Amino acid sequence: MPPRCRLPALLALAFVAAAGCSRPPALAVTDAWVRPLPPGQHMTAGYLRVRFNGAAGESARLTGVESPLFGAIELHETRLVDGVNRMRPVAGVTLGAGETVEFAPGGLHLMLMRPSDTARGATEIPLVLHFDGRDSVRVQALVGQRGPDGG
Amino acid sequence: MKSRYQLTITLVLAVAAMAAGVAVQRGLDAPSATAALAAGTAIVPPRPLTPFSLQFGDAGVFDKSWLEGRHTLLFFGFANCPDICPTTLATLADTVERLRAAGSPEPAVVFVSVDPERDTPEAARDYARFFDASFHAATGDDPALKELTKPLGILFMDVPLGSGGYTVDHSTALLLIDPGARLAAVFSAPHDAETLARDLERVLAEA
Numbered sequence: 341m342p343p344r345c346r347l348p349a350l351l352a353l354a355f356v357a358a359a360g361c362s363r364p365p366a367l368a369v370t371d372a373w374v375r376p377l378p379p380g381q382h383m384t385a386g387y388l389r390v391r392f393n394g395a396a397g398e399s400a401r402l403t404g405v406e407s408p409l410f411g412a413i414e415l416h417e418t419r420l421v422d423g424v425n426r427m428r429p430v431a432g433v434t435l436g437a438g439e440t441v442e443f444a445p446g447g448l449h450l451m452l453m454r455p456s457d458t459a460r461g462a463t464e465i466p467l468v469l470h471f472d473g474r475d476s477v478r479v480q481a482l483v484g485q486r487g488p489d490g491g
Numbered sequence: 492m493k494s495r496y497q498l499t500i501t502l503v504l505a506v507a508a509m510a511a512g513v514a515v516q517r518g519l520d521a522p523s524a525t526a527a528l529a530a531g532t533a534i535v536p537p538r539p540l541t542p543f544s545l546q547f548g549d550a551g552v553f554d555k556s557w558l559e560g561r562h563t564l565l566f567f568g569f570a571n572c573p574d575i576c577p578t579t580l581a582t583l584a585d586t587v588e589r590l591r592a593a594g595s596p597e598p599a600v601v602f603v604s605v606d607p608e609r610d611t612p613e614a615a616r617d618y619a620r621f622f623d624a625s626f627h628a629a630t631g632d633d634p635a636l637k638e639l640t641k642p643l644g645i646l647f648m649d650v651p652l653g654s655g656g657y658t659v660d661h662s663t664a665l666l667l668i669d670p671g672a673r674l675a676a677v678f679s680a681p682h683d684a685e686t687l688a689r690d691l692e693r694v695l696a697e698a
Contacts, residue, residue, distance in 0.1 A: 375577050378570065378621040380614050385573035414654065418574045423679055424646055425575045426660045429653055445578040446681055452573075485581045485622075 364393050367400055367471060372481035374465045377455055386413070386450035386467065386481055387443045392435035401472040402441075403432045409465055411454025418446055432472075445486075528694075530686040531665070531678035538674040543639040545603065545631035548616020553601065553629035558672040562598040562695055565666040567645050569606030569659045570618040575680070579663065580622040585684035586691065587623060595692040597625075598667065603639070604630040605647035606659050643674060667691075670698065 372388035392400040405413040415430040430448065433441055443449050452465070459465065465481040545553040566583065568576035583600055590597040602619040604610035607630045610618070615628035630636070640647065647661040663680035665687075676694065678687060
């Protein structure tokens, strides 16, 4: 390399290194899974864990979820009131800095509706989680049956 | 001093009374499997069901006579239920698997759909069988369902959803019916397969 280019090259390398430097993502979505579609049914539930690694005072609000394999996905919450199951839609979920929210059986869950033909036999469901004023997060949800503790 | 005759009678009665006392005490102390349920509450004495008639997914009639001679677990839900119903049916499938693995008799499982508008008996059967091939399913119109659910304290009601559809709020208790078609135990949510299997193993072994 000509001597003239060495410093700019080094600086460029430094910038690239700094940009690629791993920093924990503000939003981490893990352990996403979806129950398989029962025969003849057009709706199933999805679960996952979301963690917001923001600075103190910051918050993140999950407002919706989409998937190329389902026509519509809604956020719902199961509530057991005196032994009676009540499922209600949820407009959004806000996470404070350092907070983890679990979508798990018996609580918050995704209701995945209008499955495409491919959805029925899929072993993984791609999900896109939308947050207010933030980049969406993409995740692959594994299809399978799990117990009430998600295990 | 009383006559020897009277003394003998007194002694015999005293011994008999003591023996009876011991027997009663033993009976009271004896642990009853159904009274010691970990996952639910035993109904003592078991409560006879009132008559009802629903339709099984495979076109048989589900009524009191079907319940006689076997233990049955009843679960009330609907197929368009994304969370609680699949979770409970998956737990029930896990439960019967554990009983089978332990070589224990298993109860019949009947999923009763409280959403006959959307769940035909056949659709309910296919739904239930998805979780375990042995599961039965039945449904009927609202009045027919209420004949079964009301006396058992099971509630269900349609609730509109903003998206234009509706959900069905429903009781989540699992009901154990004994071979005399009587309510023998109630298992409340949340349900755990391991605990449920242990309780059922004891109850069915005792029967």
